[in-house]
Amino acid sequence: MMRRKLVVGNWKMHGSTAGNRVLLEKIVNGVRDYRNADYVVCVPYPYLYQAQSLLQGSNVMWGAQNLCATKDGALTGAVSPAMLVDFGCTHVLVGHSERRLQFHETDDTAAARFHAAQEAGLIPILCMGESREERDSDWTEFIVGRQLDSVMRRYGVEVLRRAVLAYEPLWAVGSDNPATPDQAEEVHQFIRNRIARCDPEIARQVRILYGGSLTAANAAAMFAMPNVDGGLVGRASIKAEEFIGICRAAN
Ligand code: 13P
Numbered sequence: 167m168m169r170r171k172l173v174v175g176n177w178k179m180h181g182s183t184a185g186n187r188v189l190l191e192k193i194v195n196g197v198r199d200y201r202n203a204d205y206v207v208c209v210p211y212p213y214l215y216q217a218q219s220l221l222q223g224s225n226v227m228w229g230a231q232n233l234c235a236t237k238d239g240a241l242t243g244a245v246s247p248a249m250l251v252d253f254g255c256t257h258v259l260v261g262h263s264e265r266r267l268q269f270h271e272t273d274d275t276a277a278a279r280f281h282a283a284q285e286a287g288l289i290p291i292l293c294m295g296e297s298r299e300e301r302d303s304d305w306t307e308f309i310v311g312r313q314l315d316s317v318m319r320r321y322g323v324e325v326l327r328r329a330v331l332a333y334e335p336l337w338a339v340g341s342d343n344p345a346t347p348d349q350a351e352e353v354h355q356f357i358r359n360r361i362a363r364c365d366p367e368i369a370r371q372v373r374i375l376y377g378g379s380l381t382a383a384n385a386a387a388m389f390a391m392p393n394v395d396g397g398l399v400g401r402a403s404i405k406a407e408e409f410i411g412i413c414r415a416a417n
Contacts, residue, residue: 171203171389171416172330172373172396174291175403176231176259181213189406190220196410197226200417203396206257207403208291211245214253222254229257229288232265235278247286258283259398260290261313263336273316280317284328291330291398292317293377294357298337306335307356314360323364331357331374332398338378340400347391350376354393382411389415 186209197205206227209217217228234244250258260283261276276292283290294313296306310333317325333353338345345353354374362369376388377398388394396416402408 169373169395173205173413173416174398175207175409176398176400177209177404178400180404181210183216186213186216192406194224194226197413200413203416205413208259218254227256229255231259233258233279233283235282247282250288251286257289257291260292262293263295263334263339273313277316277320281321289328291332293332293334295334295336311360323368326368326372332377334377341379344379344384347387351391351393358393382408385412385415
């Protein structure tokens with residue numbers, strides 16, 4: 167089965183209205199003719215309206231980097247799933263390692279956000295990955311399996327029909343040390359096999375992205391792996407040429 171490739175840019179806490187305009191216009195023009203893959207940019211909340219204004223009608227979708235699991239209420243500083251839908255978001259990151267490490271996010275809270283996103287009609291992108299120490303201790307499958315199970319156990323394998331998975335080894339995120347294509351493929355295969363034990367058909371169709379030091383130069387080799395269905399891109403997503411190069415590799 168041919169899964170359509172997906173490239174997701176995660177701007178993290180970068181941007182300004184002036185800079186975003188230039189970047190988004192370049193991306194729209196750069197990927198206009200790349201019709202064989204899908205593209206998303208996940209921008210900081212304050213720029214969702216700008217992303218909507220500049221991207222609607224293009225073949226680039228937009229989303230957020232987090233969301234609150236609660237519908238509404240007295241939750242100072244939080245952003246609800248419906249608000250993201252209101253601004254035209256299609257996707258939202260859930261459980262990114264930076265949320266887990268710096269904002270005390272757990273498997274439980276990530277699973278709750280995943281579910282809330284789907285209930286609102288958004289496609290959650292569940293981020294998983296092990297630390298350097300965990301890999302060195304041979305715990306990669308244990309950690310990634312636990313992160314995947316946190317959603318599958320609670321909500322069932324069916325929810326993976328309308329979701330994206332992302333393998334982002336922590337040691338490759340924000341470093342200059344991407345996983346090798348073989349290292350990524352091995353974990354992606356593990357993830358797909360684990361899903362296949364519950365439902366082979368869902369396992370075949372779910373897209374599993376790789377993230378961690380992806381660049382225009384290394385993306386093609388990564389995307390050539392049979393179980394790597396695209397990329398989740400940090401630093402290279404805020405440089406137009408780099409991001410467009412990664413999208414070209416996916417296309
Ligand atoms: P880098 O591409 O900057 O390593 O970041 C990856 C990432 O965390 C995307 O979510």
